[in-house]
Amino acid sequence: MALSLNACILLLKEHHLLKSSAVQNSMDIQMSGIAYDSRKVSGPSLFFCKGSHFRPIYLSMAKDNGAITYVAEKPYVEGNGMNALIVVNVTKAMAILAAAFYDFPQDDLFVIAYTGTKGKTTSAYFTRGILEQAHPKRVALFSTLDRIVGPNPDQKFKSDLTTPESLDLFHDMRQAVDNGMTHLVMEVSSQAYLRNRVFGLTYDVGFFLNITPDHIGPNEHPNFASYLHSKMQLMVNSRKVVINAETDHFDEVYAAATTTTYPDSIYLFASSDFKPKRDDLHIDFRFESQTLDTTKSRFTLVPVTEKAAALNIGGPYSLSLIGDFNESNATAALIGGGLAGVDGAKANPGISTVQIPGRMEQYPVKDHGLVYVDYAHNYGSMTALMHFIKAEYHDPKILVVVGAPGDKGVSRRPGFAKALTEYAQVAYLTTDDPGFEDPADIIDEIDAGIDHDKVTVNKVLDRQTAIEEAIAASKPGDIVIVAGKGADQYQKVRGIDTPWPSDSKVVQAIADASQQN
Ligand SMILES: CC(=O)N[C@H]1[C@@H](OP(=O)(O)OP(=O)(O)OC[C@H]2O[C@@H](n3ccc(=O)[nH]c3=O)[C@H](O)[C@@H]2O)O[C@H](CO)[C@@H](O)[C@@H]1O[C@H](C)C(=O)N[C@@H](C)C(=O)N[C@H](CCC(=O)O)C(=O)O
């Protein structure tokens, strides 16, 4: 892979991003490397000066390691002797140049993208399960949990971000194509648009699942309007669009979709009893819950319109993941599969076995309540989860172990307090990725919003102890929810990923020990 200086300048001009350039080499000079981290530069490379923690010394380091061209929003003396491309926006420039450097791998992939506050990972896994039936070992996945760029075990690795930096995104797409992948299912976070990680990328199918306030605060979105705006970008950048008609802010989302997509290519779905507020639009797919079961979800997908029927995906389905919200996620995935040409008969075996680490995991503990480990970590997902548990288990006593992260998502704290007050009887407030904040202060902030007449609150800083105490306090018939971290194997503490066995492993060990007593 390589890119010439001339090509860089032409691409930046074409996208109206170039402010000025200072050229030291021939315009034909080729750059065989591309990086935004000085430690990763080797050989004649293109280097991007970006980020809130960027230091000019990184440019000197990049130059020492072989970088010959830098892209930045202002000139740096440390870059003297290098080609300088001064741009209006460095993250947009990086996305454009990275796509070209990796030779536009998106053109060789059928790309399905999900955005939404909740359900992205679940829907992405369901979709991959479906597509793999029709295209075995050819479906890549870029999710919060894993990045899969090929069929071999060493081509699957843990993700650091839900949506990677543009340079890493196009690098991984290129790997996926070179490894024989034909399809890519990816999650697109709001940060991805805010920070131009997916600038210029068009998806074959784009989904809008839902939106509730989240990711608002320092380092994330200044307000809800910014969060919604970022998420709606996906609608404008997708050839076909699928929208959950039950989402809040539906009118704005639909309007965004129609700016670039003709209504014939926009699909709407909703549960069977949902009544749309407007009568000028038709719901294309309805999903109808079948009998409640504590180990499987069963639902029927009903195509309502002609264009829905054409996808051939109507019929009964079962899931190995319970929760009524997962029927909504599965409906989205089935439509995604249908738009990629996979009919219901093929999709069914694919979707029925999908399980996702840290999502709706159940652990029976002898002589105590049933424990759920689940990744719910904001008001919307906590209420969706507890609403389901309340209905499924006929109003059980609910004990919840939960904490809120530091440095981000500050709105989650009052959200947890509200959700606990609405549904839980006992709360164990504990530590969850405190970052640079004091976890005791975060716990106090959650506690301040809880109605103590309704919920008994225990403050237990050590997460393992909190889980142990909650389970010990539960009786058969109670439900213990360990929320927020799922299968995460770290706690983010003062900038360091401190090892944590994962909620799943901690609960599993308690459940195993209970069987031996
Ligand atoms: C706020 C945010 O999104 N920050 C991301 C961003 O940081 P940044 O651009 O400010 O870069 P930085 O970490 O300050 O570092 C400055 C630059 O110096 C470079 N450097 C650094 C050291 C060195 O020796 N040499 C060198 O060149 C770094 O490579 C970097 O390019 O780029 C970094 C990668 O270069 C990301 O790791 C970092 O994500 C942080 C860790 C993060 O937690 N982001 C969260 C908020 C996020 O993006 N979450 C969403 C999900 C949430 C949602 O749904 O919206 C996600 O997609 O994961």
Ligand SMILES: Nc1ncnc2c1ncn2[C@@H]1O[C@H](COP(=O)(O)OP(=O)(O)OP(=O)(O)O)[C@@H](O)[C@H]1O
């Ligand atoms: N459609 C949905 N509506 C509400 N809550 C949901 C929905 N789907 C999943 N959840 C809840 O949210 C949790 C996280 O689900 P998932 O990982 O699929 O979402 P996500 O959008 O990828 O989340 P994040 O952005 O936090 O990584 C689940 O464990 C479940 O409790």
